[in-house]
Amino acid sequence: MPARSVLGHPVLAFLGRRLLYSAVVLLGVMVVTFSLVHLVPGDPIRIALGTRYTEQSYLALQAASGLDRPLPVQFASYIGKAFTGDLGVSFRTGQPVAVSLAERLPATVSLAVVGLLVALVISLPLGIWAALREGRLTDGIIRIGSQLGVSVPDFWMGMLFITLFAATLGLLPSSGYAPLAENPGRWARHVVLPGLTVGLVAGAIMTRYIRSAVLEVASMSYVRTARSKGLTPSVVTRRHILRNALVPVLTIAGIQRATILGGVIVVEVVFAWPGLGRLVFDAVASRDYPVIQGAVLLIAAMFLLVNLVVDVLYAVIDPRIRLS
Known part of the structure; x- marks a missing residue:
């Protein structure tokens, strides 16, 4: 649709389709990222504890981070929390991942x-x-x-x-x-x-x-x-x-x-x-799973946002181009 119709319903339909497409892409990114970080060798809990390691602290942090649960349960929990803005807590710093990302x-x-x-x-x-x-x-x-x-x-x-x-x-x-x-x-x-x-x-x-x-x-x-x-x-x-x-x-x-x-x-x-x-x-x-997953998700979202802005600017620069 031409750029002059930016406030019309076709644009809302275009934005709706792009949002749905973006949600599917982000879901795919989360699946790939979750799978890859769990295939990387190394124990993130052991690395996070460092010299503070004891068996009790290890089991406590493992339970608190949810890594003692089966992978399908971990993934379902990760997906559910991510779409509400909860990206977990960093193993290394103990700071919420969303806060760390916002600071950086x-x-x-x-x-x-x-x-x-x-x-x-x-x-x-x-x-x-x-x-x-x-x-x-x-x-x-x-x-x-x-x-x-x-x-x-x-x-x-x-x-x-x-x-x-x-x-x-x-x-x-x-x-x-x-x-x-x-x-x-x-x-x-x-x-x-x-x-x-x-x-x-x-x-x-x-x-x-x-x-x-x-x-x-x-x-x-x-x-x-x-x-x-x-x-x-x-x-x-x-x-x-x-x-x-x-x-x-x-x-x-x-x-x-x-x-x-x-x-x-x-x-x-x-x-x-x-x-x-x-x-x-x-x-x-440091094998900090929550931070890796949260950062990759944010970067993917920024890619999608930039692409959306570019697509809209196409119609502004050249009215012959339709948003679809």
Whole structure:
């Protein structure tokens, strides 16, 4: 349906279908996550107790966490509680998982926003410039540069930035975090290096997609028609090429946004950034089942939300696209 009908019943039907689809996907994510974490070797209760281990404390924590019950009963309990917002309690810290996730989410979201902005600032001009100069020297340089950006591991790039800007030049901190709301200046200093690390890798990927999208639109018949009418190259580019290339660009931007939200584990570990990625890393190391399951569920929900927003924006950008 066209974007102008956003308040109509078809949109409500679309949202209803997407919510049902999302619930099914989340259920599948919970099944897979529950199965995988119980297949990982290691006793989470023993690891959580550490030096405090005694047989009595072990049995007490096992009973309190429900791990003494059969797996089908554990899974049914997990599903029922998860859909009411109860994600359990961390074995390692004793804190409710929902609280831990809420505390870590702002750090990851702020890093993802900065990373996506850096990626867009890099990829939009470079991708468009390369496409409009296909086959020329600048196009080749941009393509080679983007390929290098895709090939370089993000952890290596992060350590390179730490060595150069923190250890050698002393311009920026190598690790740590300050909440944006409490100290914006300190937050900005700490987010620069991890934000650049995330943004450069994502920007290299997006540059290649944007170049391809612009080239595809530039080869369309209506673009050739606009040129045959005598329109200047700048007008053809602005009105016909870039505008119609927004939909595939929005697609890759949405995918990268969701990917950044769920895939910054290595970057957060390198820069000691207290986000969801660092939380998942620590939870996996300590076999903290509730935290692993809760974090994966939250990341999957964020993926679904980003995809929903992108689908709605399609209709806003191009009224010919219908929500279905």
